[in-house]
Amino acid sequence: MGKLVIVGTVAFDAIETPFGKTDKILGGAATFIGLAASQFNVESAVVSVVGGDFPQDYLNLLADRNVDISGIEIVKEGKTFFWSGKYHNDMNTRDTLVTELNVLADFSPVVPENYKDANVVMLGNLHPLVQMSVLEQMHKKPKLVILDTMNFWMDCALDELKAVIKKVDVLTINDEEARQLTGEYSLVVAARKIQEMGPKYVVIKKGEHGALLFQKENVFFAPALPLEEVFDPTGAGDTFAGGFAGFLAKTEDYSFENMKNAVIYGSTLASFCVEKFGTERMLTLDDQEIYQRLNQFKQLTQFEIVLENN
Amino acid sequence: MGKLVIVGTVAFDAIETPFGKTDKILGGAATFIGLAASQFNVESAVVSVVGGDFPQDYLNLLADRNVDISGIEIVKEGKTFFWSGKYHNDMNTRDTLVTELNVLADFSPVVPENYKDANVVMLGNLHPLVQMSVLEQMHKKPKLVILDTMNFWMDCALDELKAVIKKVDVLTINDEEARQLTGEYSLVVAARKIQEMGPKYVVIKKGEHGALLFQKENVFFAPALPLEEVFDPTGAGDTFAGGFAGFLAKTEDYSFENMKNAVIYGSTLASFCVEKFGTERMLTLDDQEIYQRLNQFKQLTQFEIVLENN
Numbered sequence: 001m002g003k004l005v006i007v008g009t010v011a012f013d014a015i016e017t018p019f020g021k022t023d024k025i026l027g028g029a030a031t032f033i034g035l036a037a038s039q040f041n042v043e044s045a046v047v048s049v050v051g052g053d054f055p056q057d058y059l060n061l062l063a064d065r066n067v068d069i070s071g072i073e074i075v076k077e078g079k080t081f082f083w084s085g086k087y088h089n090d091m092n093t094r095d096t097l098v099t100e101l102n103v104l105a106d107f108s109p110v111v112p113e114n115y116k117d118a119n120v121v122m123l124g125n126l127h128p129l130v131q132m133s134v135l136e137q138m139h140k141k142p143k144l145v146i147l148d149t150m151n152f153w154m155d156c157a158l159d160e161l162k163a164v165i166k167k168v169d170v171l172t173i174n175d176e177e178a179r180q181l182t183g184e185y186s187l188v189v190a191a192r193k194i195q196e197m198g199p200k201y202v203v204i205k206k207g208e209h210g211a212l213l214f215q216k217e218n219v220f221f222a223p224a225l226p227l228e229e230v231f232d233p234t235g236a237g238d239t240f241a242g243g244f245a246g247f248l249a250k251t252e253d254y255s256f257e258n259m260k261n262a263v264i265y266g267s268t269l270a271s272f273c274v275e276k277f278g279t280e281r282m283l284t285l286d287d288q289e290i291y292q293r294l295n296q297f298k299q300l301t302q303f304e305i306v307l308e309n310n
Numbered sequence: 311m312g313k314l315v316i317v318g319t320v321a322f323d324a325i326e327t328p329f330g331k332t333d334k335i336l337g338g339a340a341t342f343i344g345l346a347a348s349q350f351n352v353e354s355a356v357v358s359v360v361g362g363d364f365p366q367d368y369l370n371l372l373a374d375r376n377v378d379i380s381g382i383e384i385v386k387e388g389k390t391f392f393w394s395g396k397y398h399n400d401m402n403t404r405d406t407l408v409t410e411l412n413v414l415a416d417f418s419p420v421v422p423e424n425y426k427d428a429n430v431v432m433l434g435n436l437h438p439l440v441q442m443s444v445l446e447q448m449h450k451k452p453k454l455v456i457l458d459t460m461n462f463w464m465d466c467a468l469d470e471l472k473a474v475i476k477k478v479d480v481l482t483i484n485d486e487e488a489r490q491l492t493g494e495y496s497l498v499v500a501a502r503k504i505q506e507m508g509p510k511y512v513v514i515k516k517g518e519h520g521a522l523l524f525q526k527e528n529v530f531f532a533p534a535l536p537l538e539e540v541f542d543p544t545g546a547g548d549t550f551a552g553g554f555a556g557f558l559a560k561t562e563d564y565s566f567e568n569m570k571n572a573v574i575y576g577s578t579l580a581s582f583c584v585e586k587f588g589t590e591r592m593l594t595l596d597d598q599e600i601y602q603r604l605n606q607f608k609q610l611t612q613f614e615i616v617l618e619n620n
Contacts (some may be wrong), residue, residue: 090495152598185400188538209519212536221610225532226522260613294617300531301611303570307604 002143004044004249005115006033007134008124008238009104010054010072013278014084017091017232026279027057027083029124029148031233035282036269037122038065039290045115047071047134049107051078061283071112076131078103089232092207111137121254122162122245124238125128125150128160137165144254147199148241151177168197169254174205174242187212188219201259203244205237210274213256213263220260225271225296232277236270237281243269253295268293312453314354314559315425316343317444318434318548319414320364320382324394327401327542335588336368337393339434339458342545343572345592346552346579347432348375349600350560355425357381357444361388371593377445381422388413401540402517421447429453429562432555433478434548435460440472445477454564456480457509458551476508479564482551484515497522498529511569513554515547523566523573530570535581535606542587546580549592553579578603594600 013027030046036109037044045068050059052074063069084098109130116139123131125148135145147168153161154177165171171194179185182193191202191214202214208225243266244259251258271293275281323337334378340356347354353380360369362384373379394408419440425451433441435458445455457478463471464487475481481504489495492503501512501524518540520533553576554569561568581603585591 006492091316148311186538188536206519209516210533219536219610220613221533221536223520223533226498226529228496228530257614261615264613264615291617298615298617300529303530303612304567305571305574305604305608307601307608 001042002119002249002252003115004037004042004120004122004245005047005108005111005118005134006030006037006044006122006124006242007047007131007243008122008126010046010048010050011081011083012054013105014082014098015232015234015277016086018089019229019231019285020277022277024082026061027198028081028277029126031062031239031244031279032238032273032282033122033124033245034062035065035279036239036266036273037246037249038062039243039269039285040246041066042246042249043117044073045112047109047111049073049075049103049109051080051103052076054080054167056231058077061279068112068115071110073110075103085234087233091233098310104246107142107270109134110136114247120245120249121145121275123147123164123243124241125171128157128164130151131230132164132167134247135164143252144169144248146241146245148172148238149177151180154180162197164196168199170201170203172203172205172237172244173198174207174237178202178204188214201256202276203263205240207233207236211240211267213259215256215259218256220256220263222263222267222297223300224267225293225300227271227274230274233274234278236273239273240266240270242266264294268297311352312429312559312562313425313427313431313443313579314347314423314432314555315357315358315428316340316347316354316432316434316552316555317441318343318432318436319391320356320358320360321391321393322417323390323544324408325542325544325587326396328399329499329539329541330398330587333585335391336371337544337588338391339436339548341372341589342548342583342592343432343434343555344372344377345375345589346549346576347559348372348377348557349553349579349595350556351376352556352559354378354556354559355381355422355428357419357421359383359385359413359419361390361413362386364390371589378422378425381425382421383414383417383420386556395544397543399596419444419447430555431455432551433457433474434551435555438463438474442470442474442477444452445474453477453562454558456482456551458482458547459487461490464490472507475504478509480513482513482515482547482554483508484517484547488512488514498524509599511566513573515550517543517546521550521573521577523569525566525569528566530566530573531543532577533610534577534606535603535610537581537584540584543584544588546583547584550576550580552576574604574607578607
């Protein structure tokens with residue numbers, strides 16, 4: 001059983017979708033990653049920062065699931081990072097209404113001493129310098145470093161982003177961002193170019209159109225589960241990443257074949273995340289539900305053609 | 311080994327893509343369907359119409375692959391249906407430059423006598439009245455009727471389209487058309503509404519994003535093979551339908567489980583179709599290449615998670 005370090009935002013979100021809107025609720029990349037990874041009973045720690053306005057109850061939601069929160073700095077006089085967004089009717093696009101960095105503006109991450117030997121490091125979407133700082137604090141090279149990022153850092157911190165990308169094993173990125181990063185429309189070509197930048201593995205997330213895993217000539221595809229309705233996509237990508245990282249930390253098998261399973265676990269957990277606002281669905285999830293949905297994924301994708309070479 | 315009747319256009323296409331452009335080349339839905347189905351060595355016949363300008367060589371390409379062409383009427387004094395289109399840079403959208411119906415305007419299909427007992431009927435995209443006429447000529451209810459259509463008929467012949475949809479077993483349709491036909495954005499809900507209109511099975515084609523097969527609570531998904539480049543998407547949907555129909559006609563097993571395999575065969579053949587202009591790639595395709603690509607589809611989609619109920 002490996003250890004997992006997660007760095008990312010712990011935040012307030014306010015979300016509006018065609019189905020309704022929320023006040024400030026629990027959000028943030030590291031929150032979603034941590035909740036997803038906690039399904040695998042790995043030893044995990046979140047490295048983040050919140051303000052004095054952040055409810056202890058929210059931190060307890062992570063601690064209760066055996067996520068170590070000693071690496072979440074609380075800046076008493078500061079305010080927690082706040083994001084607010086509104087989804088369009090197709091649920092595939094959204095407008096950001098508010099981004100208040102608050103305590104995130106001066107965030108200097110500190111990895112807890114007993115996690116500096118973690119096997120797996122999940123660098124959630126944050127400034128690439130923060131991501132790099134976490135890597136530099138590790139006592140030894142982790143077995144697997146996974147990095148998630150977004151177009152914002154390509155626009156304003158591309159050199160720093162490229163420097164950290166060079167040091168990671170897996171880059172998870174969405175399709176438009178993969179195109180922006182490489183200048184290539186074809187995702188196959190984009191994935192190859194990203195591998196030339198450092199990562200041995202590339203995961204391209206296509207939202208409702210699933211996710212692709214690339215390594216050299218190997219490609220694996222996992223669809224998103226077709227749902228009657230997507231209630232709130234917030235956190236789906238982070239939940240995918242958390243499931244991916246948590247499964248690999250648990251199994252300690254970083255082969256391409258096992259990464260296929262990690263992609264399926266990530267997709268499975270993400271399919272729950274979108275069913276309710278924010279983290280709501282992830283907080284009630286049990287093993288039996290996950291088992292049933294993994295079975296749905298098998299039904300959805302597995303077929304019986306027996307190939308006889310002729 | 312079942313018999314397969316295919317109705318659809320046999321046509322001239324002129325295509326422009328970012329990679330180049332063609333003069334008038336062999337095209338038409340029934341052409342692509344027939345070429346794909348011919349891979350399964352089923353007895354198949356194409357019902358269509360061409361003008362006196364249509365080269366015998368093109369007809370021979372079908373006949374040489376054991377596709378019965380006695381149901382392709384040749385109107386000596388008429389001109390063959392002609393379509394010309396230009397693809398945008400993303401290859402997902404296109405502009406139609408020319409549509410000359412010519413002999414198609416007065417097409418009255420005649421099913422060859424020895425095909426009126428066919429097990430499988432593939433109604434390619436054409437006026438719904440023409441599709442209905444083929445169904446009415448069958449001596450007995452076929453084991454499986456598959457219908458492909460497009461938004462054009464929803465705009466201008468919706469009642470006739472609904473009448474023929476009511477009589478078929480499988481509707482193949484693209485995602486935007488499924489949404490238009492049902493007024494539902496969710497493809498899961500759209501597929502359910504289409505099943506209420508008659509078909510027991512619905513295949514929703516999502517182009518580069520793959521295809522979904524629905525029957526009641528059953529769902530199966532096949533991705534499109536991730537390709538370095540799509541050279542020309544023309545005929546991909548028809549090739550998919552031809553592979554789907556041909557495989558089912560050959561195996562004579564119309565269960566949901568076997569339809570999964572049919573979807574995989576359809577996707578496999580479509581992945582070749584887009585590699586060159588028009589029918590070019592389909593004319594050189596051999597069994598060994600198909601075998602290798604089916605294997606790629608297995609690598610792309612099959613995973614090893616063993617589920618233990620806990």
